[in-house]
Amino acid sequence: MxxxxxxxxxxxxxxxxxxxxxxxxxxxxxxxxxxxxxxxxxxxxxxxxxxxxxxxxxxxxxxxxxxxxxxxxxxxxxxxxxxxxxxxxxxxxxxxxxxxxxxxxxxxxxxxxxxxxxxxxxVPAGEGAMAAILGMDASVIEEGIKDLEGVTVANYNCPGQIVITGETKAVEKAAEILKEAGAKRAVLLNVSGPFHSxxxxxxxxxxxxxxxxxxxxxxxxxxxxxxxxxxxxxxxxxxxxxxxxxxxxxxxxxxxxxxxxxxxxxxxxxxxxxxxxxxxxxxxxxxxxxxxxxxxxxxxxxxxxxx
The missing domain is CATH 3.40.366.10 (Malonyl-Coenzyme A Acyl Carrier Protein, domain 2)
Known part of the structure; x- marks a missing residue:
């Protein structure tokens, strides 16, 4: 059954x-x-x-x-x-x-x-953001952002799709770092705040x-x-x-x-x-x-x- x-x-x-x-x-x-x-x-x-x-x-x-x-x-x-x-x-x-x-x-x-x-x-508009990190293991993402203040993982959705969240500048910086580290894509999301942060x-x-x-x-x-x-x-x-x-x-x-x-x-x-x-x-x-x-x-x- x-x-x-x-x-x-x-x-x-x-x-x-x-x-x-x-x-x-x-x-x-x-x-x-x-x-x-x-x-x-x-x-x-x-x-x-x-x-x-x-x-x-x-x-x-x-x-x-x-x-x-x-x-x-x-x-x-x-x-x-x-x-x-x-x-x-x-x-x-x-x-x-x-x-x-x-x-x-x-x-x-x-x-x-x-x-x-x-x-x-x-959170006032513009101060928070989220980004989807595609094609990268969660453990690699966690390691990549661990020393960055103001950014954390928002969603562990599925293999190859993790969302990060936090202060806008920190999220943007994290997205760049993770792209350089091998992420297929890092896409800033069109959301109104840093959800799950x-x-x-x-x-x-x-x-x-x-x-x-x-x-x-x-x-x-x-x-x-x-x-x-x-x-x-x-x-x-x-x-x-x-x-x-x-x-x-x-x-x-x-x-x-x-x-x-x-x-x-x-x-x-x-x-x-x-x-x-x-x-x-x-x-x-x-x-x-x-x-x-x-x-x-x-x-x-x-x-x-x-x-």
Whole structure:
């Protein structure tokens, strides 16, 4: 019997029109969007379905993406496909926790709205940056930046793709050093801040205060945390981990490897884009990977995995 993981993308996967077909075809999905609009006093239909500049602003992106992924998941689960474990890349971890039963949808959406605002506003524009380092081992990158102040690893995505983060000048200098040391490419990312950097520690502390207002629920299934790449079965650990996650490295490759070690052989990426599927193919090509990002995908994937 296949063990299935539902996995959720992070910021950067968003695109205009995401989830519109779910909204139009499912009352369950429609209810998620409508509830989010009411909760946040934001027109989520306009934000997610139409071309607009707000969708790529962190303070809006996070709520839009989580709302979309949760709406899609409602449809998938209604069709009878359920996960044995969940995980999400950075922002996607909020979807993973909600789908695992640990957090009400409305709390996940409200929290990521606050998280997005905190992450966007904690570091003044221009002072922080991120860069993707391609074609270089993590250990070589760590060695290459260890003596540089103000730069750390943000994401361990997959073999050959590591993201660094920190002070703008330090990230730019690190990118040059790593290119000279043999990286295939070092690409500065179009982001509004140094995400998953110690520079965002204050944002994590402020988020912890917001989480005190949220009541967590017992987990129905485990999820895997970005911070340690371990299974979480006790919801009492979650608030601390989410507060740490803002400034900590995202251990995505280890998270996937941990799930595979626990018997997961089927991964279903739910949400726009196929970023995580791409990472998975570089981590372990032996596992099955599916994407659900459109209404048409639902029938195809559910039929294959539930027959």
């Amino acid at each position: 296949a063990k299935i993981a539902f996995i959720y993308p992070g910021q950067g996967a968003q695109k205009p029109g995401m989830g519109k077909d779910f909204y139009e075809n499912s009352e369950l999905a429609k209810a998620v969007y409508d509830k989010a609009s009411e909760l946040l006093q934001i027109d989520m239909k306009a934000l997610c379905f139409e071309e607009n500049e707000k969708l790529d602003l962190t303070e809006y992106t996070q709520a839009a993406l989580v709302t979309t992924c949760l709406a899609m998941t409602k449809v998938v689960e209604e069709r009878g496909l359920k996960p044995d474990v969940t995980a999400g890349l950075s922002l996607g971890e909020y979807c993973a926790i909600s789908v695992a039963g640990g957090m009400k949808e409305e709390d996940a959406i409200s929290l990521v709205r606050k998280r997005g605002i905190l992450m966007q506003n904690t 110690p520079m965002l520690k204050q944002a994590g502390e402020e988020l912890a205060k917001e989480m005190e207002k949220v009541e967590m629920e017992p987990l129905q299934i485990p999820y895997v945390t970005n911070v340690t790449a371990e299974y979480v079965t006790d919801i009492r650990e979650t608030k601390k981990l989410l507060a740490e996650q803002v400034a900590a490295s995202v251990r995505w490759q280890e998270s996937v490897e941990r799930m595979i070690a626990e018997g997961v052989d089927t991964f279903v990426e739910i949400g726009p884009g196929k970023t995580l599927a791409g990472f998975l193919r570089k981590i372990d090509r032996s596992v099955k990977v599916y994407n659900i990002g459109t209404w048409e995908d639902v029938d195809k994937v559910v039929l294959e995995l539930t027959v």
